[in-house]
Amino acid sequence: MPTVVKCPTCQADVIWSEQSPNRPFCSKRCQLIDLGEWSFENNKISTAITSNTQMDAQDQQDMLEDIEAMLAKSEDSFFKE
Template identity: 65%
Template sequence: MPTIVKCPTCQKDVEWADKSQFRPFCSKRCQLIDLGDWSDESNKISSPMKTGELTQQDTQSLIEDIEAALAKNEDSFFKE
């Protein structure tokens, strides 16, 4: 039985599988709407991080994880 989640933007059902390219979003449109909400700070982390909570090594590890995730996307992902 496939796992079904709600699209965070429009609440449509989305199957959590490799074939669902934009999961947890139902579409590129919903993904970009969510990104826009983060960029204009409509969405934000509920409590600020305390100074010194992350070590330099933690920060570098997070950056490397993000870069690796971005590298998996085709160039067209960033152009649409």
């Protein structure tokens, strides 16, 4: 028996298979409505920021330096100044 899920936009039943190319949405319309909600920031993924997940200024600087070093090693001229 195929798995059936609810469309996140309209709550219609959607069969979870290749027959439903817009899954988990029931249609392209519902998929675009959902995308619009995200683009207007009506939907968002948020978590509480705790002291364990906050980076101090030194950690941020170290991370930026690591990224710059990786980009400098890149063969792609796009990353070269």
